[in-house]
């Protein structure tokens with residue numbers, strides 16, 4: 617199975633979640649993280665990895681072979697033994713490697729797809745922040761599932777109605793996850809017409825372990841132990857694995873589904889301070905009633 621994790625704006629925690637999903641992917645599948653962020657990788661610096669093997673050596677090798685086992689020769693291990701293919705921190709080098717992995721029948725995208733086609737194998741690709749010109753887009757398009765992260769404040773959400781249809785064209789099965797404070801999942805579902813699968817917990821300690829920083833938590837055999845972020849990632853991974861087994865039973869609406877109304881969210885930045893609801897969410901007036909809807913919450 618090939619899974620892309622991406623954002624459209626900002627830095628909502630794509631790399632951290634990609635590592636968490638792989639670390640907590642349900643057994644017995646073997647999971648691998650490919651850091652494919654065109655703006656340059658973070659994992660090498662975070663976990664003091666060697667500069668090679670990684671994305672650059674894989675891109676070079678993929679010119680000569682499309683073997684399904686090739687990716688495993690270019691991994692290094694994170695704590696707990698999680699295999700990763702790290703991107704160079706330099707954006708130019710990362711982009712060059714990703715361009716070399718572009719979809720040519722004889723070149724590199726074939727190796728990611730070939731690896732992901734192996735039974736019991738999950739390749740989780742951290743695509744970073746993606747736009748229509750990104751060299752990682754061919755990988756997104758080839759993915760079985762796309763996980764889209766967005767922070768949940770008005771300015772983070774305002775661009776989504778315009779951009780979600782594009783995401784729906786990249787992938788038939790995108791999943792939206794909210795991150796951090798802001799509008800509730802119920803509000804986002806109502807205003808965008810797209811129900812988020814959930815909200816990534818704000819978990820400093822869990823994220824610290826997944827970023828190689830000192831933390832009260834430790835990294836067990838399957839990711840951070842006793843971490844809210846680890847538990848959440850396990851739930852998402854289990855849901856994605858279930859969808860792969862039962863594609864016909866998919867219940868999540870596609871992000872490409874039409875937005876039925878103009879989102880109220882777009883007018884929130886102009887709401888005066890008095891309109892901030894008890895949970896800190898700025899609720900814009902309902903255009904139909906002219907009243908402010910105060911039902912916002914932190915549902916997850």
Ligand SMILES: Nc1ncnc2c1ncn2[C@@H]1O[C@H](COP(=O)(O)OP(=O)(O)O)[C@@H](O)[C@H]1O
Pocket residue numbers: 623626627628629630631632633658744816817818819820823824827845
């Ligand atoms: N769920 C989370 N809770 C708290 N902090 C997080 C969470 N996810 C990521 N972070 C922190 O946010 C920062 C950016 O995370 P990162 O995964 O690198 O984002 P991105 O890949 O989207 O740029 C890191 O310092 C990371 O520890």
Ligand SMILES: [Mg+2]
Pocket residue numbers: 630631632653658742744
């Ligand atoms: Mg990142």
